[in-house]
Structures are given as C-alpha cells and as structure tokens.
Amino acid sequence: DTGVSQDPRHKITKRGQNVTFRCDPISEHNRLYWYRQTLGQGPEFLTYFQNEAQLEKSRLLSDRFSAERPKGSFSTLEIQRTEQGDSAMYLCASSNPRVGNEKLFFGSGTQLSVL
Amino acid sequence: AQTVTQSQPEMSVQEAETVTLSCTYDTSESDYYLFWYKQPPSRQMILVIRQEAYKQQNATENRFSVNFQKAAKSFSLKISDSQLGDAAMYFCAYNDYKLSFGAGTTVTVRA
Numbered sequence: 445d446t447g448v449s450q451d452p453r454h455k456i457t458k459r460g461q462n463v464t465f466r467c468d469p470i471s472e473h474n475r476l477y478w479y480r481q482t483l484g485q486g487p488e489f490l491t492y493f494q495n496e497a498q499l500e501k502s503r504l505l506s507d508r509f510s511a512e513r514p515k516g517s518f519s520t521l522e523i524q525r526t527e528q529g530d531s532a533m534y535l536c537a538s539s540n541p542r543v544g545n546e547k548l549f550f551g552s553g554t555q556l557s558v559l
Numbered sequence: 560a561q562t563v564t565q566s567q568p569e570m571s572v573q574e575a576e577t578v579t580l581s582c583t584y585d586t587s588e589s590d591y592y593l594f595w596y597k598q599p600p601s602r603q604m605i606l607v608i609r610q611e612a613y614k615q616q617n618a619t620e621n622r623f624s625v626n627f628q629k630a631a632k633s634f635s636l637k638i639s640d641s642q643l644g645d646a647a648m649y650f651c652a653y654n655d656y657k658l659s660f661g662a663g664t665t666v667t668v669r670a
Binding site for chain 1 (some may be wrong): 563592594601602604606609631649650651652654656657658660661662663
C-alpha cells in the first residue's frame with residue numbers, strides 16, 4: 445500500500461467548466477476527508493465520509509460542490525461551473541479510528557487553477 | 560466549533576539550534592487529539608507528532624517534542640538540533656473526529 449493517492453496532481457480549467465477529482469484512500473481506512481488549502485493558509489475542512497455515508501459538509505461546500513464515495517472505497521469531488529475563487533489545493537485524507545488510530549494520512553493533493 | 564490559533568506567522572532558526580512554535584486551541588471537550596503537521600514546498604502534509612489529551616506525558620519523536628498544557632489549552636512544538644530539512648510550514652491541528660488546522664508557521668533554517 446502506497447498511501448493516499450489523488451488524481452490528477454494538477455488541473456487547469458476555464459471559468460465555468462466542471463472538474464472532478466479522485467481520491468483513493470489507504471486500504472481499509474473507513475474515513476475519508478476532503479480539505480481545501482489556499483497558499484499560505486491552513487487546510488479548511490470541506491466534508492468527510494464514514495464508509496459510503498457522507499456525515500458532514502462544511503458551509504464552505506456550496507451547492508456547486510458535490511462529493512461521493514460509492515461503495516466506501518474511492519471518493520470523487522466535483523466542482524460545477526468553476527469560479528476563479530475555487531483555485532486552491534484540494535487535499536484528501538483517510539483514517540481508521542476503529543483501530544484506535546486517529547491520525548489522518550494525506551495525499552499529495554490536486555492543485556486547481558481556474559483561469 | 561473548535562478553533563486553533565498559531566500566533567507566529569514566521570520563525571527563523573540557526574542550524575543546530577532550537578526553535579519553539581506556539582499553538583493554542585479552544586474546546587469544551589475533555590478527550591481529543593492534537594497534532595503537528597509539516598508541509599514542505601512539495602505541499603505533502605507530513606505528520607510530525609501526536610498528543611492524546613488524556614495523557615499528561617508530553618509526546619516526543621526524536622528531535623521533536625511538545626509542551627502540552629491542557630488547562631491552558633496550549634500545545635507548543637519544540638524542534639531541537641534544527642536541520643536544513645526542517646524548513647517548512649508547520650500546522651497545529653485539533654482532532655475530535657475531523658482535523659481543524661491553525662494558519663501555520665513558516666520555519667526557515669539558516670545555515
């Protein structure tokens with residue numbers, strides 16, 4: 445197992461286009477998180493899943509954002525009608541609190557640039 | 560909502576010296592976890608050290624140690640014998656079921 449994997453690493457899109465990012469968590473990690481990070485700031489929580497259930501969404505997650513985790517494995521984050529303010533690093537993380545491990549393991553992120 | 564405050568936007572340290580990064584947090588919970596993460600220019604988030612709130616003993620990982628003051632809600636990170644590879648942005652984070660991060664402290668190491 446090579447850790448949390450995110451695809452693509454970089455995405456450049458034009459304003460108004462839709463984009464989709466993928467995250468593959470560490471095997472058997474039942475929790476999966478999405479964060480957004482702008483340059484020079486700390487990551488901001490967007491949403492998280494316990495298995496396939498989306499348990500919480502931040503108010504930062506407008507109706508243009510949707511996340512899914514079918515079958516409790518990989519997750520996708522879609523942004524519709526992108527805006528320049530969506531430009532950021534989108535980080536995915538996973539954890540397995542069932543084994544008493546509260547540590548979150550992060551992927552390398554997807555850097556989104558909206559032109 | 561939990562808030563995490565890092566009051567030092569930047570810190571500079573001479574190689575081989577010690578630097579301490581401060582962090583305070585706000586919570587009404589009694590059981591939680593605290594973390595320090597390192598983010599180098601590659602932007603990969605790397606776990607540095609973890610502290611469980613019910614443990615009074617301060618966590619230590621090689622050259623990294625924390626000073627956890629639960630009553631004061633303070634969680635500082637000490638980097639001893641600083642190395643050039645320690646240069647990065649450091650984030651303090653609070654975890655009950657999700658991580659809430661501070662704004663970060665940029666550490667530069669002078670050769």
